[in-house]
Amino acid sequence: MPILPPREPEHPGPEHPGPEQPEPEQPHQARRTAESFGSDAERYDEARPGYPEELVARIAAASPGPHVLDVGCGTGIAARQFQAAGCTVLGVEPDARMAERARARGVRIEVASFEAWEPDGRRFDAVTAAQSWHWVDPAVGAAKAARVLRPGGLLAVFGHVFEPPAEVAEPFAAAYRQVAPDSPFSGQPARRPPAVYLAGYAKIADQIRAAGQFDAPEQWRFDWERTYTRDAWLNLLPTTGTLTRLRPGQLAGILEAVGSAIDALGGRFTMQYMTLATTAVRAG
Template identity: 35%
Template sequence: MTHRDEDGPGRPDRARRAVFGEAAEEYDAARPGYPAQLFADILEFARHGAEGRVEALEVGAGTGKATLAFAALGVSVTAIEPDPRMAAVLARHRADRPGITVRPGEFETWDPAGRRFDLLFSAQAWHWTDPEVRWSRARSVLRPGGALALFWNDWYITDEPLRRELAAVHDRFLPERPPHSILDERPRESVRGEHAWVTAELRADPAFTDLGHRVYSTTHERSTTGIAALLTSLSFYRAQPEDTRRRLLAEVARTVDAHGGRVDLMTTTALFLARTWN
């Protein structure tokens, strides 16, 4: 299966992943962050057996939404980001933040020079890694008993009539709906639910133990401009022909304006935890 944006576990589409860097600043402004409690919970999990400051490796740092949050809690973060345009935004953000080192490159080929970490985390990015090597690479860079934390956001439109209208708009302009998107009905089983591919792959690897799954729910409001920016930050939309994307987003904006110019979104953040054997 070809890997699709924030979808299943297949081999990642490198060209599709690269579209984020085309609009790194817009991505940074549009994408929401993650709940504060999630970072506290991960840090508590990672401190098991760790002495002093937690040393973390981040895979697919993007523009630093999670990077900065961990650094604010005193975590030392080495952040790997394959797209130099995204890495440049992160480097600017961390200019006045101690404890963050940005390493452009691919996680699969990055050389840690023998360094082992207390924590490996990946926010909204682990599905882009190569399934043939990602787990063995994770094991190799974690100390014995080191923690693995993988998390993603899902967004849902809470206004059902608006959701249906926006779905109809997409149907008029696109041959297929975007996978795993804000257009999906609620409730639905997320691809990152408790029994999702992440858990299945971790259970199949005897090097990991203490598997855990937690879900956090938050809500926020988006303006017409804000919802268009969020959609544009997703690779499915960035991969569309420019004219199609422009006309689709114009119709999305018209529809949202007709509903008062705002969209209420419920965000569910799924967290997967694991630990290497001591």
């Protein structure tokens, strides 16, 4: 489903939205959206899906050792999977609310943006970024990852592509246009083709190449599916970047429309997920 707006809308207060102000178009500069997920960190942690075990195992196997730095760790969803795979994980997360939840779930974490974070001489066998690399300044990200990786270490950037079926996506888009017509999200299509996301991960590979400190990047893809009940999907939906900054009344209107659409499908639907990854080995 669409994740990022072309620019970030400005809402000066929870009850009185003001006119939209121009914002830079680069996702990493959309800080208000980037830091909105912690408004309900517990729901985020409970509702967001984990990552394919095959992906976690492949990253762990490709890493020359067990020490992982997880960039934009969030509530530690991916970090806990790497811990379960035998890795020692340090998370870096700019939102203290998300970091608190991660710590409560057993993840060691430091609060900072990756750009500002100080490694203090520490080196890692792998640097991972699960659904978070688009919030990192592309002029900084790959070069800093190279700086904290040991030679032969692995940079792995990955995330989910999840486009609900048209019977769910189209009512969502229509309701969004109705309740938030001035939002940049309102101009986005109800569904996007996989090529859009594949191109995004190819662009990440180009940025890694430009850093000049990695071997040739690889592109990985994992296809899987999950069935959602009405309640499960309506619990996840408010944790997505399209909705985290809406007012309660706006959110309620969208959830009502989507809930009715799922009811018409018998109360559940199957989501076809595609988890994409761009990986590269730190050159010696």
